[in-house]
Amino acid sequence: MVMFGYTGVILAVDLTSGKIDKIRLREEIARKYLGGVGINTRLLFDHTPAAVDPLGPENVLLFGAGPLVGTFMPTASKSDVAAKSPITGLFGATSSGYLFGSEMKYAGYDHILIRGKADKPVYLAITDQAVELRDASRLWGKDVWDTIDLLMQEWKSEDIHVAAIGPSGENQIRYSTIQNGKYDAWARTGMGAVMGSKMLKAVVVRGKGGVRVAAGDDFKKLAREMRKEIMDSPFFQAVSTHGSMAATGPYGKFGALPAKNFQTGVIDDWFETRGYKVTARYSDQMIACPACPVGCAHWAVVPEGPYAGLQMKGIEVTPTFEIGAKLFVHDLDAIIKCMSEFHRAGLDVVSGCGTIAMLMELFQRKLIDEKQIGFPLEWGDVEKICKLIRMISRREGIGDILAEGAKRANIALTGNDDYAITVKGLEIPTFDPRSRWSVWTFGFLTSTRGGDHLRTRNPVENLRFPSVPGENYRLEPFGFPEKFYQKMDMPEELKKKIIDPEMKTTDIVLMEKWSEDLISVFNSIGICTRPPSLQSLGPTSIARLLQACVGWNMDAEEVMQAGERIWNLQRLYNLREGERRKDSIFPKRFYKDPLPEGPAKGMVVDAEKVERMLDDYYEARGWNRKDGIPTAEKMAELGLEKDLSDLDLTDVQQPDKVPSKSAQ
Amino acid sequence: MQYFILADPEKCIGCRTCALACSFEHEEAFIPVLSRITPLWMEEAGRFVPFTCQQCSEPLCAEACPQRAIIVDAQTGAKIVDDALCIGCHSCFYACPFGIPAVHPSKHRMFKCNLCDGSPQCVEECPREALSLCESDEAALKKRREAVKKLMRLMEKIE
Numbered sequence: 001m002v003m004f005g006y007t008g009v010i011l012a013v014d015l016t017s018g019k020i021d022k023i024r025l026r027e028e029i030a031r032k033y034l035g036g037v038g039i040n041t042r043l044l045f046d047h048t049p050a051a052v053d054p055l056g057p058e059n060v061l062l063f064g065a066g067p068l069v070g071t072f073m074p075t076a077s078k079s080d081v082a083a084k085s086p087i088t089g090l091f092g093a094t095s096s097g098y099l100f101g102s103e104m105k106y107a108g109y110d111h112i113l114i115r116g117k118a119d120k121p122v123y124l125a126i127t128d129q130a131v132e133l134r135d136a137s138r139l140w141g142k143d144v145w146d147t148i149d150l151l152m153q154e155w156k157s158e159d160i161h162v163a164a165i166g167p168s169g170e171n172q173i174r175y176s177t178i179q180n181g182k183y184d185a186w187a188r189t190g191m192g193a194v195m196g197s198k199m200l201k202a203v204v205v206r207g208k209g210g211v212r213v214a215a216g217d218d219f220k221k222l223a224r225e226m227r228k229e230i231m232d233s234p235f236f237q238a239v240s241t242h243g244s245m246a247a248t249g250p251y252g253k254f255g256a257l258p259a260k261n262f263q264t265g266v267i268d269d270w271f272e273t274r275g276y277k278v279t280a281r282y283s284d285q286m287i288a289c290p291a292c293p294v295g296c297a298h299w300a301v302v303p304e305g306p307y308a309g310l311q312m313k314g315i316e317v318t319p320t321f322e323i324g325a326k327l328f329v330h331d332l333d334a335i336i337k338c339m340s341e342f343h344r345a346g347l348d349v350v351s352g353c354g355t356i357a358m359l360m361e362l363f364q365r366k367l368i369d370e371k372q373i374g375f376p377l378e379w380g381d382v383e384k385i386c387k388l389i390r391m392i393s394r395r396e397g398i399g400d401i402l403a404e405g406a407k408r409a410n411i412a413l414t415g416n417d418d419y420a421i422t423v424k425g426l427e428i429p430t431f432d433p434r435s436r437w438s439v440w441t442f443g444f445l446t447s448t449r450g451g452d453h454l455r456t457r458n459p460v461e462n463l464r465f466p467s468v469p470g471e472n473y474r475l476e477p478f479g480f481p482e483k484f485y486q487k488m489d490m491p492e493e494l495k496k497k498i499i500d501p502e503m504k505t506t507d508i509v510l511m512e513k514w515s516e517d518l519i520s521v522f523n524s525i526g527i528c529t530r531p532p533s534l535q536s537l538g539p540t541s542i543a544r545l546l547q548a549c550v551g552w553n554m555d556a557e558e559v560m561q562a563g564e565r566i567w568n569l570q571r572l573y574n575l576r577e578g579e580r581r582k583d584s585i586f587p588k589r590f591y592k593d594p595l596p597e598g599p600a601k602g603m604v605v606d607a608e609k610v611e612r613m614l615d616d617y618y619e620a621r622g623w624n625r626k627d628g629i630p631t632a633e634k635m636a637e638l639g640l641e642k643d644l645s646d647l648d649l650t651d652v653q654q655p656d657k658v659p660s661k662s663a664q
Numbered sequence: 665m666q667y668f669i670l671a672d673p674e675k676c677i678g679c680r681t682c683a684l685a686c687s688f689e690h691e692e693a694f695i696p697v698l699s700r701i702t703p704l705w706m707e708e709a710g711r712f713v714p715f716t717c718q719q720c721s722e723p724l725c726a727e728a729c730p731q732r733a734i735i736v737d738a739q740t741g742a743k744i745v746d747d748a749l750c751i752g753c754h755s756c757f758y759a760c761p762f763g764i765p766a767v768h769p770s771k772h773r774m775f776k777c778n779l780c781d782g783s784p785q786c787v788e789e790c791p792r793e794a795l796s797l798c799e800s801d802e803a804a805l806k807k808r809r810e811a812v813k814k815l816m817r818l819m820e821k822i823e
């Protein structure tokens with residue numbers, strides 16, 4: 001049967017036996033889990049036993065792109081990668097735009113499921129005609145950029161698309177990325193280490209097929225409508241002109257920067273040295289992912305100075321916060337230099353900076369000495385940071401300890417994890433929850449992938465307003481004009497509960513659930529979660545999109561229920577792997593060290609109030625209020641009753657084998 | 665009329681909507697390799713160039729065609745291929761200095777931009793107005809105007 005939107009095929013590769021199969025994607029699964037992260041979640045849950053070693057051959061690595069990917073529906077370029085995460089030991093997932101997702105579909109696959117382990121380095125070559133495993137011995141050890149150049153030479157083509165790991169992934173650094181081309185990445189939760197543990201260096205795709213949709217005229221009409229919605233969004237101009245760097249302003253102003261490993265939220269010369277206005281120095285060329293009218297990435301060429309001539313795509317806000325604030329690197333030229341090192345090594349910038357910042361703070365506090373590191377390590381020392389990135393990715397010297405991530409490395413070095421700013425073992429990105437309490441920061445605790453800011457976001461968030469937690473922790477202020485939230489695509493009854501137009505506030509708990517479910521849908525059908533689309537698209541428009549694209553007669557409720565189902569299955573997965581309520585906790589610093597300066601001076605996170613919010617969140621989700629275990633009623637509603645009844649909640653023993661050189 | 669598609673690389677953000685819209689119009693599916701327009705990334709210049717048929721006044725493709733299969737559309741001036749005559753021999757491909765004509769992998773006939781009978785889908789769907797359907801004289805005026813704007817900005821700086 002022909003499916004529209006989907007290719008209808010999952011490519012299954014067993015690296016141990018070399019066997020390659022094509023599995024039919026059942027329409028029932030597609031409708032329930034949509035695609036991308038949704039179907040990845042189902043496949044990961046079904047294809048791995050509990051307590052599987054994330055770096056062992058039994059873990060599966062999944063690539064997935066939803067039904068809209070490959071079409072011209074605005075922003076529909078996203079693909080998702082999933083596996084059990086080697087850094088959290090829980091659900092691992094990460095999303096990326098650019099070309100890989102659409103190319104995979106043009107080659108004929110919605111998903112790729114990779115299991116087993118090859119006995120020598122290999123790469124997976126996928127074209128319309130053939131899928132094969134090829135020798136990658138000569139690529140092993142090469143950094144990502146060299147790997148891609150060598151593959152393009154081998155294929156005599158600039159039109160192949162490459163997902164590759166660098167030395168980090170090969171050496172199973174727990175926070176390795178898979179790079180999507182040279183400048184984009186599936187960055188978080190260590191998916192590159194899983195790929196490296198399988199001895200899989202790269203996936204090369206060249207697709208010459210296409211994506212068909214059910215109702216062409218409607219689809220074209222809707223695409224135009226959505227494009228207009230996105231381009232009319234109040235965020236469009238700012239994000240389009242400055243990219244994500246537009247957000248450097250507000251967080252600097254609130255004093256919510258993660259400066260020096262979250263020791264302070266204020267950097268005096270932030271705007272002049274690392275603000276969005278500085279980006280004009282590099283180029284005026286915006287770069288879009290396929291089908292996106294926004295073009296939030298920018299081409300950067302360093303014009304002069306020690307890094308003159310260095311080229312890169314995307315001066316982004318997250319690396320600017322991470323390298324510029326967490327590690328205190330003073331100027332954007334040097335931030336671009338560090339970013340290029342992260343890309344080449346195939347290392348996640350957030351976890352990487354979280355780990356290096358932990359080390360820098362240990363050195364600052366004289367908890368470790370120069371001899372242990374091999375050199376003195378001051379904040380903002382670009383040369384030493386680049387050196388550490390290389391040492392980590394090759395497990396050299398102290399790099400072998402840092403390769404395990406901030407939490408494990410902190411414990412190994414000082415016997416406690418006081419300076420590891422993580423939730424569930426994953427390094428927290430970018431903003432300080434003490435100074436801006438919001439859907440975003442509460443989401444660090446509820447995210448199924450640990451300390452992470454990309455699987456939730458308040459669609460009516462307004463970064464012009466600081467969000468200082470008041471007596472009532474549940475409220476986040478917003479300041480949009482009335483017509484804006486009235487237009488928001490959310491059932492009216494729920495909107496009344498979530499948004500208080502008089503007080504201009506959002507209920508964080510209820511919005512958390514809504515946005516987690518909605519973003520699960522986005523990451524499944526393949527559209528971008530950045531503000532211009534997050535604000536413009538909701539379940540009603542998505543239902544219409546899916547009708548025109550796939551031909552399903554779906555309503556808004558079914559769309560949101562799919563998102564809820566996906567999130568709940570991730571929760572069941574994490575419970576199965578041993579996550580418990582006690583794991584939803586911030587590092588001690590946020591509860592006990594008041595911010596020392598700036599607009600949020602004196603602020604801490606109130607542990608008791610956060611615990612009450614977790615109670616409320618669990619209840620809002622239809623989970624047991626005390627321990628966050630989904631109720632039988634909720635699971636029956638979502639069709640997950642069997643997954644719940646199969647769940648063994650006796651504490652599992654997680655394998656935590658150290659893949660370090662000393663252990664090998 | 666003598667129309668062609670004018671591309672402005674300074675406005676292009678490389679979103680490939682043009683190529684997707686083109687293949688959707690001509691192939692009823694999103695198949696970028698069968699698109700008649702290709703946005704190319706020129707890394708040295710740091711720019712995207714959406715590249716398609718220039719609808720030459722003296723089309724070398726037509727001259728090279730042994731079948732005389734490439735004819736001029738009276739309404740738009742587009743150089744179009746008569747599928748009944750085309751034998752898929754690649755002569756046009758060799759003759760074209762821009763690499764525009766290609767042979768369709770399943771229809772086995774040359775395919776290239778035909779200006780969509782006067783309403784090119786790439787132009788209509790481009791979100792950045794980087795493409796326009798122009799007559800040559802108008803295009804020249806447009807380009808001169810843009811150039812003068814740049815010049816004036818430069819003059820302001822000098823003053």
